[in-house]
Structures are given as C-alpha cells and as structure tokens.
Amino acid sequence: MAYKRPAIKKKECGQYMLPLRDALNVLNGKWKIIILLALSVKEYRFKELQNEIHGIAGKMLSKELKELVQNDLVKRTVHDTMPISIVYSITAYGRSLENVIEELRKWGIKHRNRMIK
Amino acid sequence: MAYKRPAIKKKECGQYMLPLRDALNVLNGKWKIIILLALSVKEYRFKELQNEIHGIAGKMLSKELKELVQNDLVKRTVHDTMPISIVYSITAYGRSLENVIEELRKWGIKHRNRMIK
DNA sequence: GTTGCCGGTTTACTTTTGTAAACTAAGTTT
DNA sequence: AAACTTAGTTTACAAAAGTAAACCGGCAAC
Numbered sequence: 001m002a003y004k005r006p007a008i009k010k011k012e013c014g015q016y017m018l019p020l021r022d023a024l025n026v027l028n029g030k031w032k033i034i035i036l037l038a039l040s041v042k043e044y045r046f047k048e049l050q051n052e053i054h055g056i057a058g059k060m061l062s063k064e065l066k067e068l069v070q071n072d073l074v075k076r077t078v079h080d081t082m083p084i085s086i087v088y089s090i091t092a093y094g095r096s097l098e099n100v101i102e103e104l105r106k107w108g109i110k111h112r113n114r115m116i117k
Numbered sequence: 118m119a120y121k122r123p124a125i126k127k128k129e130c131g132q133y134m135l136p137l138r139d140a141l142n143v144l145n146g147k148w149k150i151i152i153l154l155a156l157s158v159k160e161y162r163f164k165e166l167q168n169e170i171h172g173i174a175g176k177m178l179s180k181e182l183k184e185l186v187q188n189d190l191v192k193r194t195v196h197d198t199m200p201i202s203i204v205y206s207i208t209a210y211g212r213s214l215e216n217v218i219e220e221l222r223k224w225g226i227k228h229r230n231r232m233i234k
Numbered sequence: 235g236t237t238g239c240c241g242g243t244t245t246a247c248t249t250t251t252g253t254a255a256a257c258t259a260a261g262t263t264t
Numbered sequence: 265a266a267a268c269t270t271a272g273t274t275t276a277c278a279a280a281a282g283t284a285a286a287c288c289g290g291c292a293a294c
Contacts, residue, residue, distance in 0.1 A: 017154050017170075019225030020218070024150060026228060029281070033141060037134050046241050053134075057283055062242060083291050086241065096227065100220045101137070107217055108136030111143065114210075146251070163271050174253055179272060200261050203271065 026071050027097075031056055031064045036094055037101055039074060043089035073097065143188050144214075148173055148181045153211055154218055156191060160206035190214065 027033055031053070038044065038052050050061050065088060068074035073094035079085045144150055148170070155161065155169050167178050182205060185191035190211035196202045 016158075017151055017222075019229055020151060020154055020222045021225070022229050022232075023221045023225030024147065028147070030141065030145070034134055034137060037137055041133075047239080055283095057285095058242065059244085059284095060282065063281095083240080093231075097224060100217070100224055103217045103220050104140045105134075105137045107214060108138070108140030110213065112136055112139050115139075164269085172253095174255095175272065176254095176274085177252065180251095200270075 023100075026073075029064065031060060032068060033101060033104070035061075035064055035068065036073060036090060036097060037105070039088060039090040040095065040098055040101070043087050045085060045087055049088060068094075140217075143190070146181065148177060149185060150218060150221070152178075152181055152185065153190060153207060153214060154222070156205060156207040157212065157215055157218070160204050162202060162204055166205060185211075 034053055035049070038049060044052060046061070046065075050056060050058060053061070056064075065074060065076070069076050072091055075089050075091050077087045077089065079087060151170055152166070155166060161169060163178070163182075167173060167175060170178070182191060182193070186193050189208055192206050192208050194204045194206065196204060
C-alpha cells in the first residue's frame with residue numbers, strides 16, 4: 001500500500017508531527033517496545049521477563065513496567081495463591097500497538113539482511 | 118494447600134526479538150524518527166530543519182543527522198552554487214521506514230484522543 | 235536451619251542525551 | 265566596513281538513562 005501524505009500547508013507545518021511525538025513519549029527508552037513484544041507472545045512473571053529480555057537490569061525492568069502500567073499498555077496481576085504470584089500481561093490497548101511493533105520488526109529483518117551484505 | 122509454584126521455563130526463545138532490537142538501535146533517541154518524518158515531506162537545509170523541529174538544539178540535530186547519514190537513511194547534498202547550500206533529504210532506504218513511521222503517527226493520534234477523554 | 239526463589243529496591247556509578255549560548259569561517263548584503 | 269546568513273562546532277553544564285551487584289522480606293524446599 002503506497003503511503004500518501006496529504007499536502008501540508010506552510011502554516012500548519014510542525015503540527016503534523018505532534019502525534020508522533022506523543023507516541024514516542026510513551027514508548028521512549030531502550031526497552032518498552034521490546035517488553036511489549038515479549039508480552040504480546042505471552043504473559044510473564046518478573047524474573048521470567050528479565051531472563052527473556054537479555055541484558056536488562058532489574059531496576060530498568062521495574063521502572064519500565066511501572067510506566068507501561070501507568071499508560072495502560074500492560075497489566076499487573078497479583079494471583080492470590082500461596083505464595084502469591086505476580087504476572088504482567090499486555091492489555092487490549094497495548095495490543096493496539098502490535099501493528100507498529102510488527103512493522104518495526106519487519107523493517108529490522110530487512111535492515112539486518114542489508115547490513116550483512 | 119501444597120501449592121506448587123509454576124517453574125520457570127529455562128527454554129530459550131528470545132531470537133524473535135533480535136530484528137526489533139536492530140531496528141531500535143538505528144532509530145534510538147528522541148529525534149531520529151521525527152527528523153525522518155520531516156524529511157519525508159520535503160528536503161531541508163540545516164537551519165530550516167532546526168526551525169521545523171521545535172526544541173532541538175543544533176548540537177543534537179548535527180549529531181542525529183550524522184548517524185542517519187551513516188545508516189543511509191538520509192542523504193547530505195552539497196549544491197555547488199555560490200554560495201554553496203547544503204540540503205538533507207531522505208533516501209530510498211529511509212522511505213522504507215515510512216510505513217513504520219506512519220503506523221506510529223496514527224497510533225499517536227488515537228493515543229492523544231484517548232488521553233484527552 | 236540453611237539455601238534458594240521471587241518481586242522487586244537500593245546503591246553507586248558511567249554513559250548518553252539534552253540544553254543554551256557563544257563561536258567560527260565562509261559569503262552576501264547594505 | 266559593518267552587519268547578517270549559513271552550517272554547523274565548542275563549551276559548559278544538567279538531567280535522564282543505563283549498568284552490575286548487593287540487598288530485603290516472605291516463603292518454600294532439602
């Protein structure tokens with residue numbers, strides 16, 4: 001599908017990029033999109049997720065998850081078992097990012113192939 | 118009770134996220150995607166671009182452009198006029214990111230509407 | 235009762251990212 | 265000559281993002 005941007009008048013220059021900046025403010029940093037990709041496959045517990053995402057420090061995972069929960073992209077569930085277990089899962093709203101993430105991942109595959117050559 | 122805590126699978130399945138990490142490594146930071154959006158509309162000279170992207174400092178724009186040029190997403194052209202003029206434009210490879218950027222921008226619009234409510 | 239897992243937090247530190255403002259070295263305009 | 269524009273760089277600094285590793289309280293397993 002060929003992308004076609006509507007013509008932009010000089011006066012409104014700069015406005016068209018505000019939504020992009022909004023999106024980037026929510027997804028900022030090195031980890032959030034990767035966390036969302038992991039959680040789009042299945043739900044994880046904290047240490048599980050840390051093992052799955054190679055290289056992330058506990059402090060960062062903790063911080064990033066908090067922000068994702070605040071933005072309703074991820075849900076934190078406490079299972080009232082003995083002992084309790086805490087599970088992170090993607091929300092419906094988080095799933096609305098799956099297109100974006102998959103486009104990005106697909107581009108990454110092409111990019112990797114291009115770099116190897 | 119005799120509750121058995123579910124064991125963590127040590128099984129390795131994190132390969133699928135490598136392309137995503139590749140993509141994010143190229144597009145990291147606060148500005149690169151915004152720069153690419155601006156350049157997808159039209160080419161710009163340095164100061165023009167700085168005016169278009171509200172809030173970016175010269176140092177950052179300079180640095181980000183260098184990295185984008187290195188990755189062949191942006192082209193720097195010196196026009197041999199008198200005086201010379203230098204123009205930044207998006208490359209064909211940079212255009213291959215337009216799907217990603219537009220998906221992100223569309224999501225940003227939905228996100229903004231959601232937050233306003 | 236000691237070891238170890240779980241869900242994080244704390245500490246201490248380095249690196250990256252960001253800003254504003256001054257500056258440079260050309261050329262152009264007045 | 266003085267002032268302005270262009271394309272950045274340099275300086276000096278602050279804030280954000282990142283790391284490894286130690287730590288904590290609750291529980292469970294051996």
